[in-house]
Amino acid sequence: MKLHPFSNMTDISVLIVAKKDTEHLIQTINSVVNWTKEVIIIDIGISKEMLSEIKNTKATIITHDGTVTYADQIRNKITKYASSSYVFFLDPDEVVPNDLQKYIQDNYLKYDALSLPRKNIIFEKWIQHARWWPDHQLRLYKKNIGTWEPEIHSKPVVNGTIHQVEPKEELALIHYNYKNLDHYIEKMTRYAKAESDDYLKGGNTFTLSIALSKGTQEFISRYFAGDGYKDGMHGFVLSFMQLMYYPLVYFYYWEGIKYEKHSQTDLIAASLNHFKDILLQSNHWIITKKLNPSISRIKQKILSMILK
Template structure:
């Protein structure tokens, strides 16, 4: 019978770790917590609930610690989770069955239900938010880069994008939490951008955030999530801007000629108007169809 190892990477997760652990206890043959020297009660809670605890040097993101965590696992299959995630009972039973029946498959991509500022975000590219989290040992490894796509071996499959199949992700619970993580992540992303040979261009500081906003709000239909969708689209655009400003900071705030700023702003306005007209036309057509049916 195939065994399942649950892997959870942590740092200061005392508010989340119990919920996460309790959601997987029935299907886990072992639970491994790899902690980056938390300053709170994370490891004490994990040990009390029966998890094996290992330690990894502190880093401002968990990706480098994942491969170390996988090497500690003894199971045939690995379920990799973040501490702010949980596995609902129906999904837990499904994963248990898949571990026994999926001889020809090496991994599964699982949809994720992101709860942000107290609401399930169903648009803005936050759903189905597929993640590779259930896989045979040795079939998946993580890159050292932040939020990178895992490297896989063998064939995989997507679970259907339904709520009952989704990992529940208790994501950003406050604006302060978003901004704190944004500050950490944008610093890392700026460093990675510099390593590619990128040199700061002030135009990117305007174009990239607008592109992110348009992609989230219009293409990703964030407007369907109401005020939550608008705020998230703006915050993610702001994150994109900060990333580029931090590259400028690394270049010692060297001055650049911005005399053509009006052209870049006009370009951004035109892009916005294009999508506004497109979405307004689509909404108008939908309303017309509904009116005709009525």
């Protein structure tokens, strides 16, 4: 399709699944409504007040029946509502800035899909490390070439050429992510319950040792390997909260298997291995990145030998 040279309209349908977290939804709509063919809001529990505000925009509202815990569960199903050649999935807390808008308009027809960098605003700060940046999101692609797995934070499988947009701040989606700790914990709890349900329904075994190991890797990969320490207290808190996520998934899984008994020996072994692993890996990265010059390298090497 070739656009009229004097037209700023694109052959793109924007799809937004929304429920409770709608503080930025009108801003999200306004950032795309004037240059895309259509904006479709999939209502899975939006308040009456917010629905009234949406009706004052050019967006179309479609009510989705049934329980939906997270948007990824229904993205394949709702694609049918799009009438354009390209679909653009947005979350209700994501905003497209002007420079990214122009970039999409100028470039989307050259590729089958665009992978966009995303700027995460968490606890009132842009988080630039701990794997929160550039956080590329594959959200815009030709309508019939992408499919989503109905899993939390899944990524679409796209059969075509994917262009990864350069990770520049002005070309990044603005994601108003977690506004405070309560917001983070509420979402973490919701996601943990949903992920534990996936394990239970799929008949997959999930153990405490696996959960603790995954939690350790989250912390190490974000705080040390991912330079989370460069984001100060924000980086530490976010990395530590991610450490807690997988144990929480397991706790809900344990609840789902009717509080199955664990032997005292297994519990002690799992906890000792967990803390030993954290200390060993933390010490490795402290040495590698020279993060604690006040401790001699000899002492740190001795600590590494003890932990092994």
